Amino acid sequence: MSLSVLLDMMADARPDQVALGTLEDGLTCAQLRSAAIRGSAGLRPTERRTVVYVGVNGIDFSVALWSAVLAGMSFCPLNYRLSAAQLRRLLDAVPDPLVLVGDGYESLLADCPAPTRSLTGFSTTACDHTAGVPAAPPVGDDEGSVLLFTSGTASTPKAVVLSQANLLSYVLETVDFGSAEPGDAIVVSMPPYHIAGLNAALTNPYAGRRVVYLPNFDAATWLELVRRESITHAMVVPTMLARILEFLGGALAEVPSLRTLSYGGARMPRAVLEGALAAFPSVDFVNAYGLTETSSTIALLGPADHRAAAASNDPLGRARLSSVGRPLPGIEIEVRSGAGALQPPGLTGELWVRGPQISGQYLEQGSVLDEYGWFPTRDRARVDAEGYIYVEGRADDTIIRGGENIAPTEIEEVLIAHEEIVDAAVIGRPDEEWGERILAAIVLAPGASLDADAVRDHARDRLRSSRTPDDVVFVDALPYTSTGKLIRRDLARVISRAHPARPGPSADGTASRG
Amino acid sequence: MRINVGQRLRSQVDSTELIVTRASSEEVDLRCGGAELIELGHPPTAEPQVLAVPEAPEPRLGKRYRDPDGAVELLVTKAGTGVLTLAGEPLIEKEAKPLPASD
Known part of the structure; x- marks a missing residue:
């Protein structure tokens, strides 16, 4: 069940179509296959079991992935934003790693006991179109897996093993070969160690959709790239979409080429989604829900569902905007x-x-x-x-207060809907009387004058009283991973540095209800 | 022959290669160009029996072919010229129902 069949199909069907990068200097499907064959020929003699990738998303990532697949090795992209010590801990768990080190990340791996190789040198050799192409390796039984570490927002990161059969099944079930329109292109701003960033390198070229990478996301560059490369598709995490809206400041996005915007990776706040529907009025929205352990997407809320919900006047109809679909x-x-x-x-x-x-x-x-x-x-x-x-x-985030199960997201949604609240996180804290009490960490909009009592009143008016935050703290920002997941285990540290709540702070810097 | 999802098959009379995307547990008579399909990487049958083939379009790369009941479905991974049949009846091309792109 090797993924290599996908690469062969696209190189056979569309050899001269650009699969990755810009139309001027991207890689065609045939060039990608040649690069992967050359890359695998360089990897095989190392007799290592796993190719570890430490670098940003880009054409090199795709070449490294396919090279590992053809060499029958496992492939493990790691988070280049981790510290050297954190990377070492993850590497210790990986079987026989050979580390491909991206430009600028050499110092992170200076003391790494595993063999390393410069990614630049690897890709230059693999993508040398003047060199001959070795014979493609035969279809062997020897095949590696993809290893992805979970983001570890609640506990230590765990390495998920995705077999090639898992990933192949995902691609074949969800994508029709060559189904993209001519000229279609997607901007990928997800990092390579995220399941959506990995799958994007498989599904899009298989569909015939060119992949344009934006390794370090910022809203202005994203919008500029969408316009310059006539991008038709994009995938973002909620924090990226929030930053785009912030940058637009209420204006329309004006990206005429864009047809589909999919989002996922973390919970999408309703306020952000409603803002996005207004800023991108002619774009199809897709909510993709999945986990690393499920090879990404397992449920979708499609464009028609988004439109019907957005046009609905009753709260129940609009509530479907909070669904992850079917x-x-x-x-x-x-x-x-x-x-x-x-x-x-x-x-x-x-x-x-x-x-x-x-x-x-x-x-x-x-x-x-x-x-x-x-x-x-x-x-x-x-x-x-x-x-x-x-x-x-x-x-694991569920708060049990007085025997009642409370989902933090229910309270967070209500808090974020307040116009003076930019962001909010709700957690449970041990309490002798209630078992757990509800703490809300609030990020206020600039110039906002909201105090703790007003926050509680706002929640009490819209939710059952058991869901009113017991404690309210005001913080500058909430801790997120680079892919937009709230790091709840870091919240305690943020809260300890919080502003004393206003008015009448209690001894531990939080304002409590009596 | 018995087939499993994920299994790769090839024709004995032309360049057609396939991957099984739906399978039933029953014994199936799957052919391309009248000759029985064999597993990719396996040696061909010594003298394959080639049956007469009904008129039908040739398998196209990246398309799925299934029997009318949908019990068997094959994805063409290499195009060829032989007609795909199950128990003598041509497989039909499955209409694409693409999901919206999500990643």
């Missing part, structure tokens, strides 16, 4: 209670999923699938009568 073909879902019973529509429980693209396997822990192949996502979710899934947050 499962992809080949994916089965179940919502189960804590006791394991199947939950009927409308009731919340843990989301379990099953299908050929689901890995559920970790490097150290092994498989966590149950005996029937079901994977527990650790996400709390409910499904409505029409099969739309609503994800309420991570099971």
